[in-house]
Amino acid sequence: MSKQGLVVNDFCITFSTVNGSGSATANTTLMRALFKMGIPVSSKNIFPSNIQGLPTWYTLRLSKDGYMGRVEQDDIIVAMNPATLHKEVQYLAPGGVFLLPDDFNFENPREDLIIYRMPVKKLVKDAEVPPSLRDYISNMVYVGVLCFLLGIDLDLIHQALDFQFKGRQKPIDQNYQVVEAAYLWSKQNLVKKDPYAAEKMHGTDDCIMTDGNTAGALGSIFGGVQFTGWYPITPATSLAESLIEYLPKYRVDPETGKDTYAVVQSEDELAAIGMAIGAGWGGLRSMTSTSGPGLSLMSEYIGLAYYAEVPVVIWDVQRVGPSTGMPTRTAQGDLTQANFISHGDKNMIILIPGSIQECFEFGWRAFDIAERLQTPVIVLSDLDFGMNMWTSKKFEYPDQPMDRGKVLWEGDMEEFLAKHGGEWGRYRDVDGDGIPWRTLPGNTHPKSGYFARGTSHNEDTGYTEDPEKWEIIFNRIANKFETGKQYLPKAIADESQKAALGIIASGSADPAVQEARDLLIKQGIKTDYLRIRSLPFDTEVEDFLKKHEQLVVLDINRDGQLNQLLTMTYPAYAAKTTSLAHLDGLPLNAKWVETQILSLKEVK
């Protein structure tokens, strides 16, 4: 608490509603208003795999320090779902605030709580909205009450509604009048007893508010995506839908009025990846987006793309597996699946964004890597990034021109032939880096055509049953992945605390790790931190392992998959490594990380 006894810009509000009740508008409206106040704010939407009628929780975290991770306890709960009142009341921090409609039957089991009852039915009845919209608009009541309690300017709510409804006056007015009425009612009837307050600050300068699927789609658009084959699956659907939303805005050729892209919704994931690989083979910047079950289905095709050396980008927005698992809960459970995907020996490039900004960056970078190395690139995002709204640094314009890799068109082929004794072979390693030169369908040079195949082939693409010729290809491809490491995003090490203990994590574990390190250093426990951003691992990862006396590897999955891959790649350091793996379908939280690290024997 600050001097005035207030808790300012550092608390958590959870909205408990029934899904399909239209609470998303109310929640994001509040989030936008807080963002406009300059308060770093993030949201976690815990929702069922269902369209209407099951409990949904939406948590807003205000953090003046900019922490974006999930927190375990709520400071304020807005309980709009009568079925879950008694469960929610348990989640409140000591002295927490409980808001609920005045007609709910509720006996408070805790003496420490501050209860506000809201006349939801009355205020909605007074509003001039058609009866069919009353349920939707009832959520606006708590927006108005919270504006009064926390001190949020109603004008900001109006701006947020204006954005939400893209300037359409009628829904703006209908929603706003309820907010305003609830605010006025609160002013006249409520006595503020709680310490929570929102105050303007400058924590969101140069920031945007968005989710990782939108970021990934926009990054892909700025990376020049030309073809997308996709099939709907939670939580990846909104990535493809964002492509469909934004491509017409930014990728229609002004000269011809024609699209520079195509998006095809396929009949299943087998076809989605097949289309994407066909287009990648044809020379288009090509992608698909899916989640675990879809990635499983794509497995065979990804092996073909690896072996026929076809560039393609696959976004896996991870949810909890195995099998159908929990479609609406988050995990990092597809890491080993992605790494070992498809049968036979092979290498797979995996990019793991660790922020919303990186979802954008890896969106464009993935194409450069895929085309440079002529191979599939799997981008592992997850539901926490993909579907939750974050305060993020602005997207940055790509700092490199597009790298289309080694492609020969007609004129290039003439030059190539002149330089190489009149010969070209699709899989010949002329440059010694393991990366051959490729031609694209439509190339009319009579020497450009070739026969791509998943069967064993020689350097000139001919089918072969000669083991020596196979081996040349197998080993050359392995070399491609060695030399190719230079094109991958390096792991980022923070060794500023010069600690003996090193934490290794990736992806959406990052916010919790960052916060946990701050919690630990306050207790005198120093930590260094390595955030993995791509696989295969490169030297900076081994350096970090070598340097630290004790290592913990954090995973949002059951088996510690990142740890598995690290210890497999670098067995020499396995003995000093502890796996901290946690899977409950929720984003990782700093408190858990802190507790786990404190409980390690050697750390004291």
Place this chain on the structure above:
Amino acid sequence: MTTPLPNPAIQTVNKAGLSKGDYKGLPSTLCQGCGHNGVAAQIVAACYEMNLVPEKVVKFSGIGCSSKSPTYFLGRSFSFNGLHGRMPSLALGGMFADHTLKAIGVSGDGDTASIGLGQFKHMVRRNLPMVYIVENNGVYGLTKGQFSATAERGLQLKKQGTNPYLPVDIAMEALISNATFVARSFAGDPRQVKELLKAAIAHNGIAVLDIISPCVTFHNHENSFHSYSFGKEHEEPLHEISYVPPKEDITVEDFEEGTTREVVMHDGSQVVLKKLEKEYDPRDRWQALHMLEDAHSHDWLVTGLIYVDPEVPSMFDIYNIPETPLNRTPNEKLRPSREALDEVNRLMF
């Protein structure tokens, strides 16, 4: 840049300046007498006669004996031998890269009617402009003689015993998925195969050719639907078919008035059908289905152009893609400007 490879042995060339040798592939490694080899030979002949430039053709196939055959024709064309049953999706993506190419897909009955039935029907539904050939022998050859989904009930195979199931009729599956060109032929009837191929190549949309192609090694019993002897005895052509390229006058004298039917293809070429007996209109889908059902009950192998609608927009007509192939789009048209990103950042709220 369509310079043909110098070939000292050239005697005759077509209008593209190419000899038949320019359309050949590698020697076949399929069994001697395999129906698939005959189909490959007719693809060569049709492409030669249609003056196609090999580099402007792209080949796709799945897995199986049939899917190996793109090696044996058009050796200069780009080709992708993909996965079992999943060629249609690969072809769709590949063709978006350059939609000006002619696509020829070769599949088999296992590849199309068993593992690939889903992709087959969705390709048909999208009217992807490609010639889709099913070399249909009712048997899995590469794995040495198992029943396929097109094998007729009661068929006996050495290791498998008797087939207890009714067959999938590929032409009928194509029709009910709204195919815009459906034909059936018999590998032992090279002239008809060639004329149908030419019409299929001219078609702006999906052209499904179900070609009964006997497997000489695992499935050539005299009594079987997919055998040479059965085909020869039971083939019942719907009509004689001639393909007439665009801008060539049709000499009406060649076809007796009243017994021919002409179908004008999208590119101005025509398919002329000479009636054998029945009044059959290949633009009537209901009649086509009825005819196939009738043929089943009589054990006829009806061949010819079963159905065509040249007016339906192809998949590429539906998309707003440029005339220039997408894979020739310069980079500067692919990455939006810095100002565009500023606008995007302003929208993210």
